[in-house]
Amino acid sequence: MILLQSHSRFLLQTLLNRVQNLEKAIELDFQWVEFDDVRYHILVSTKNPNVLLLSVSLPIPPPEAVFTGGLPSGAIEAIKAAYGVVVQILDPPRDGFNLTLKLNLSKLPPDEEHRHALLVKIASVREVVLGAPLRVVLKQLGSRIVAPGVGRLIALVHRPKESFFIVPQVEKVTVVFPMRFNDSIDTALATSFLQEFVQARRAAGLNNAPPCLWSSTPPLEIKDVPPEALSANAGFVSFVILPRHVEGKKLDRTVWNLSTFHAYVSYHVKCSEGFMHTRMRRRVESLIEALDRAKPGVEEGKKSPNSRSFKRLSFKDTRSNSNS
Template sequence: MACMDRVSPALKQILLKLYLADKSIEIDHHLYEFGSIEYHIQSQASNPLLAYLSISIPPLCHGILPNNLSPYTIEMVKGICPNVVEIEEPARDGFQLTLKLNLYQIPRNKDYVKVIGDISSVQSVILSSQLKEILWNVNSDDASPGMYKPIKLVYHPREPFFVIRQPQRIIAVFPIRFREKSDIVIATTFFQELMDVGNSDKWTKTPPCTWSAIPPPELRGEAFEDLSTNGGFFSFDISSRHVEGKRLDKTVWNLLNFNTYVRNHVKSTKGFIHRRMRKRMENLVQVLHGTNSEENEQAKQVKQRQGFRYTTKLVRSSKHTMKQRWRTLGRKIKRFHFRLKIHGFTRFRQRWLRFPKFSSTKYTKLE
């Protein structure tokens, strides 16, 4: 997703590092950003405050804009920081523009951050200048029939949009594409609300906007792959007063970043929904946890009561059981005192174990 800020954050970070370095450093770095934009930054350790920035930006519209930058775009780039930025001729191989950055010309105060930020916004200056050249002659009544044909602008390969230049107005049409069905639902709702707000009496100065699930009549005859969308087509009707003076720069930048704005809104909405769902889930968990705590406390009390009753019952039953056991043990011990009885032993003793009978004759003691 593109950054809606005009300043390139990666380029700004490298230039600040080069400017604020305590010792001499050498940089030879390539950067790639949204929209097939390429940067090449070079600096030597012998003179680190003298850097070279090469830029390669494909034209927004092939066939209408030249591959090389126009004189108007060159003049816009020169106006960024005249004391710091110089255009090298010719540009480095493979790049459309090479800038010589005299970083030692930047004052050592709080303004250096703003100056480096302005230098880092060179890509937004070039893109805005290209679109301004297309929208420049809005009021031209001598437009040929070919000028009414839709102009395909490609800021990103997957997010092209169309500009139809007509007498006294310009129509900008954005085919919207998403990968997830949930994004389509959120975006469709957002488009309907944007139409209601944008076409109200309070916002009469803004360009009227419309949304349709089918391609508008102005795009008839365009390639099928450009018209195959799942999020519909959103259109702006831009009149001459929207491109006068300072409004032109703001209108151009809003058109370049409309797709990014929509995707950022969808992403933020999904994040908000997820946060609300998590918050609600946490509240439900707390309620359930409180209910479970109360139930657990009640169950604990019931168990304590039942446990007390069971203990009392167990003590009583244990006393009775011990008495029974002691009685049984006492009976077993008493059995050991009784004579052992063997069945049939009396008869066996009478028949076979007879002892001899001795007479009662008295014996005389021998002397």
Template sequence: MDASAGIGSISPTSRFVRDAVAARVEATRAKDVETLATPLGATCVEFDDVRYAVTSVADERGGRVRVDVSVGAPGGAFEERRAMEDAATLICLSDGTIAANEKANAGYDATFRVDVTAIASLEDEERREEILQRVSRVRNAVYGAKLRGHLRELAATGGTEGALDWSPRRRGETMFIKPQNDQVTVIFPMHFADARDAVIATQFLTQFAEVRRGQKELSTAPAVSYHKSPPLELKDAPEEMIGDANGGYVSFVLFKRHATPDRLEATVWNIMTFHAFVSYHIKYSKAYWHSRMRQKVESWLSILKRAKKVDPSGNGKKMTTADGRTFVRK
């Protein structure tokens, strides 16, 4: 989660990738020889088990600093042809500042080479930041390719009936895509390892599907429906791909207006990270409830400590005044 994106929002840019590359850019601008001489090998694992690696590249042509940005995900999430075609337009730059490697680094799906020296030579700070933001969106460009392809088809043709498609997100989680006339329907079987999380998710998702109906400002948002049993769109889906949907099924209906060039990337990212969005809110809710319960217990303990102690024998405590007289305090 990125705080700059707002509470509960997931930023499409990877702070890890952006900061790792930016550190090399700043070291190059400052001519920090010691930092540049130190090999870079930073790795990170994000939600949905997506892995990043930012590694330094041996200087092949003398005087240039380069790093490789690699990304990997669980098997089945990467569709090489579509992914690399999208990356060529969304990530790579024609001047070679960011370029896709022909072969990904070992253990990863795709690798992009970043010319740090070229970025550092730019005097325009906004342009440098623009390039850093571009390479940090590598996840959305690579793993959103399948959904992006269906939405582009919807925008171009208005939508046609097609076969059910799917994209594995992580172990036990799959996103199904059903092209239809005038729309594309995306279905999530919601699986939770913790049965208690599944109970909370059921209530959350029921309200999530209902809230759009009562708010006019959400009238242009995708239609959402929640089902306890598999919707009809999944009748041809392999049973092993659906798995144990103990949290029910959520369907999003996307129309042509959601696939316009200015909204396409936001639509792809928000849909693709929906399961992580729900998981975040469940954990956030549990933390809030635990905090409230702790506050309530502390309040009760404070009241008990202030309570007047009563002698169970019924006899008051014998007190003596300064002049020697005694009395019983009850």
């Protein structure tokens, strides 16, 4: 199975191209949308080629998810900690966006390796912003910090008007995903995929992976959630995150994988659907070829290009041929 990359490939490529051509006064104005309805906008003017404005629009949060100033809790602190003096947060952001960052490309590290690592981190702004509240909870789990509100349900947005839920405790964090799909075929494939996903967790080589459960009904951890937030037609997936899953560099990977779990499932559902369509088309083509081979050489009203033509001879023609 394929894991989604934490950085936006188009954003990273644009940043790399801009850094390599800082001496050129090139105007840029790009907008694009990536999975889960995250919209980006890059703006560079010829008057100040060292400055790049990056605006990000996040998915519309549902009522149960808490946003402060248009951003998840802890997002501002996470941005400052990740980017330092290279990035400045503009307040207010550009119209239609939740966040606008002013990048001073002249302040990038001179070392090529460090510069590239920072650009990758900037291209991972979706992870930094949307994963900020989850990162805080998991860091407290790794540090064994008993934070206020332990056991209190927290709703985090991950798709437009949809959220997933985390229940922080001292020794573990339970993460619950209501899985929703608009298409009936996607729902059937996702349900089968998730059940197999849970079964695969029991393999011997995955003993250290987080425990995973699937159920068709809401688990007890989210029994107090409003009913409208639990409309899941593909069931509910629960992960139990333990301190060993967030040690050191595992923290970033765990935050990203949990933040994009629904997109991960959707990606593999679409791949499975496309694979089945390809197999069906190939099967139909092979059947058509078999039918073509089974056709007779001469059809009514038509002649095969390889067929021979015969002329019926009369008795007179036969005698003339024998005399000759």
